[in-house]
Amino acid sequence: MNDMTDESRKPGDPERREFLGKVTGAVAGAGVAAACWPFVRSMYPAADILEKGTSTIKLGNIAPGEMKTVAWQGKPVFVLHRTDEQAERMMHSEGGNKDPQSDEQRVQKPDWLVVVGLCTHLGCVPVRHSDGWSCPCHGSEFDNSGRVLKGPAPTNLMVPDYRFDDDDAIVIGEV
Amino acid sequence: MKNRLIEWIDERFPLSSFVKDNLTSYPTPRNLNYWWGFGFLAGFILVLQILTGIFLAMHYKADAGLAFESVQYIMREVNYGWLIRFLHSTGASAFFVVIYLHMARTLYYGSYRAPRELMWWSGQLLLLLIMAAAFMGYLLPWGQMSYWGAQVITNLFRATPFIGDQVVIWLRGDFSVGDATLTRFFALHYLVPFLITGFVVIHLIALHTVKSSNPSGFNLADKHNIPFHPYYTVKDLFGMAVFFILFCVVLFFYPYFFIEAENHIPADPMVTPSHIVPEWYFLPFYAILRAIPDFMGGVIAMLLSILVYGAMPYLDRSRFPGGARHRPFFRLMFYIFIIDVVVLGYVGAQPPGDTITVVGQVATFIYFSIFILLPFVSYFEDRWLIKRGLPLELQCLLDAKKCDLL
Numbered sequence: 001m002n003d004m005t006d007e008s009r010k011p012g013d014p015e016r017r018e019f020l021g022k023v024t025g026a027v028a029g030a031g032v033a034a035a036c037w038p039f040v041r042s043m044y045p046a047a048d049i050l051e052k053g054t055s056t057i058k059l060g061n062i063a064p065g066e067m068k069t070v071a072w073q074g075k076p077v078f079v080l081h082r083t084d085e086q087a088e089r090m091m092h093s094e095g096g097n098k099d100p101q102s103d104e105q106r107v108q109k110p111d112w113l114v115v116v117g118l119c120t121h122l123g124c125v126p127v128r129h130s131d132g133w134s135c136p137c138h139g140s141e142f143d144n145s146g147r148v149l150k151g152p153a154p155t156n157l158m159v160p161d162y163r164f165d166d167d168d169a170i171v172i173g174e175v
Numbered sequence: 176m177k178n179r180l181i182e183w184i185d186e187r188f189p190l191s192s193f194v195k196d197n198l199t200s201y202p203t204p205r206n207l208n209y210w211w212g213f214g215f216l217a218g219f220i221l222v223l224q225i226l227t228g229i230f231l232a233m234h235y236k237a238d239a240g241l242a243f244e245s246v247q248y249i250m251r252e253v254n255y256g257w258l259i260r261f262l263h264s265t266g267a268s269a270f271f272v273v274i275y276l277h278m279a280r281t282l283y284y285g286s287y288r289a290p291r292e293l294m295w296w297s298g299q300l301l302l303l304l305i306m307a308a309a310f311m312g313y314l315l316p317w318g319q320m321s322y323w324g325a326q327v328i329t330n331l332f333r334a335t336p337f338i339g340d341q342v343v344i345w346l347r348g349d350f351s352v353g354d355a356t357l358t359r360f361f362a363l364h365y366l367v368p369f370l371i372t373g374f375v376v377i378h379l380i381a382l383h384t385v386k387s388s389n390p391s392g393f394n395l396a397d398k399h400n401i402p403f404h405p406y407y408t409v410k411d412l413f414g415m416a417v418f419f420i421l422f423c424v425v426l427f428f429y430p431y432f433f434i435e436a437e438n439h440i441p442a443d444p445m446v447t448p449s450h451i452v453p454e455w456y457f458l459p460f461y462a463i464l465r466a467i468p469d470f471m472g473g474v475i476a477m478l479l480s481i482l483v484y485g486a487m488p489y490l491d492r493s494r495f496p497g498g499a500r501h502r503p504f505f506r507l508m509f510y511i512f513i514i515d516v517v518v519l520g521y522v523g524a525q526p527p528g529d530t531i532t533v534v535g536q537v538a539t540f541i542y543f544s545i546f547i548l549l550p551f552v553s554y555f556e557d558r559w560l561i562k563r564g565l566p567l568e569l570q571c572l573l574d575a576k577k578c579d580l581l
Contacts, residue, residue, distance in 0.1 A: 038254075038255035038258050038259065039226065039230050039255075039259070041254045041255055042230055042233075042234075042253055042254050042255045042256060042259055043230075043233065044254055046234075046248070046252035046253045046254060046256075047252050048252050
């Protein structure tokens with residue numbers, strides 16, 4: 001294979017070279033992505049923090065008409081033991097116009113309301129009164145179903161995932 | 176589309192020309208062997224240490240009451256925390272393996288000689304910075320060995336004339352190593368790698384000014400250079416692959432190999448371990464420190480043992496470049512030096528004893544003798560070689576015009 005006299009030597013097969021280059025690049029890229037994964041994942045909450053993602057609340061010591069504020073994932077949650085009268089009124093009212101929802105959609109049992117206690121406007125903790133909550137920051141009003149009636153809040157108070165653990169406790173953060 | 180973007184940048188920033196001149200088309204001697212790949216490897220490990228270090232710092236707590244626990248938390252709870260921690264601890268040892276091999280290459284092939292003195296000295300500064308970073312990093316897990324290693328080594332600053340005691344207290348931020356020491360070591364340990372990065376850039380600028388040496392010792396003519404890409408990108412990547420295999424074997428199967436058993440015990444200022452040992456990469460210097468019975472003498476000897484390398488461009492008085500390649504006596508001294516350093520390393524790990532102390536002292540004597548004798552040996556070796564009649568290679572090294580090899 002004496003190519004020394006051939007003046008127009010082609011440097012191999014350029015298409016093949018390009019293809020091999022692209023494939024190598026793809027495999028290298030996959031390798032780099034795989035190498036990045038543990039670092040990215042390490043920033044996700046560790047197991048013990050995830051474990052604190054649920055809060056268990058005993059319901060026995062909350063009398064009808066009383067509300068307890070509990071911590072869940074660092075946020076306040078209102079656990080309201082509604083009187084029959086309050087529950088009745090909420091079941092038959094439509095709440096506000098901004099975020100129409102029926103009371104049924106927001107409770108699992110009519111005498112217990114569980115909502116995140118942060119105003120959906122800018123996150124202040126609303127103040128409790130007998131007909132619901134008032135937010136001191138910009139004047140939003142919420143009813144006894146946590147629905148926004150007036151004020152700058154755009155949506156109703158958020159209902160977190162929760163489930164009843166028998167009848168005497170709820171676990172917030174789990175379905 | 177991509178080309179248009181690059182053109183736009185090139186009008187405003189020397190991107191393409193920089194990449195071409197310093198990376199892809201950069202002229203490199205055609206005959207570099209794998210010993211020339213350790214610089215690249217060191218750069219890669221630096222990036223690895225910085226990356227893993229930053230992610231560890233997201234979970235580590237630099238407080239004497241929390242540090243040890245936080246490391247356990249990283250190992251057990253943080254997703255992939257065990258992997259990031261082991262990458263960092265194995266990486267630290269790997270860094271020194273690579274750097275020592277890099278230095279060995281430089282000594283063997285005489286790459287410290289003119290015009291590469293600044294490369295050698297910037298490299299020496301880098302070595303000191305890496306040692307500082309490693310020393311401070313080792314305190315952070317707050318184990319028994321961490322604590323007592325720091326206690327012993329900070330104590331050495333007592334040797335400072337007149338103000339020794341004050342210097343030690345100032346360094347520690349307390350009368351003995353404590354929380355104050357830990358927090359400042361953490362702050363500095365985070366900082367130093369970025370100083371290292373800066374000096375690596377200086378090191379590389381120097382390199383690109385004088386260009387790489389090569390195993391033959393000849394200053395090759397331009398026509399014997401080849402573009403860095405693809406030849407040395409591929410060669411360096413292959414070397415890295417081999418290195419990576421060995422690294423991963425340690426990382427996944429023997430991760431505790433470099434972690435002292437004593438360091439699994441939380442630091443106790445009231446109890447000294449029966450056997451204080453620094454990390455393996457400090458052992459030869461530790462042996463030299465202990466070899467001199469006088470406290471001040473030991474500290475000075477240890478400092479000199481690191482700083483003496485700086486004199487190499489002037490200690491080597493041979494007119495032949497290329498290091499050990501063509502010079503049998505220099506080569507012999509090199510091998511004796513390597514064996515001596517290994518012996519010193521072994522001595523550094525042993526508890527004090529009569530025999531081992533003598534071995535350490537002899538090894539220290541040999542260590543410094545090699546440097547002291549080098550000017551004389553190199554000078555007389557030249558004359559001996561010329562008297563015997565120089566082989567063609569050596570004639571060419573002296574006078575390139577004599578041969579048509581170039």
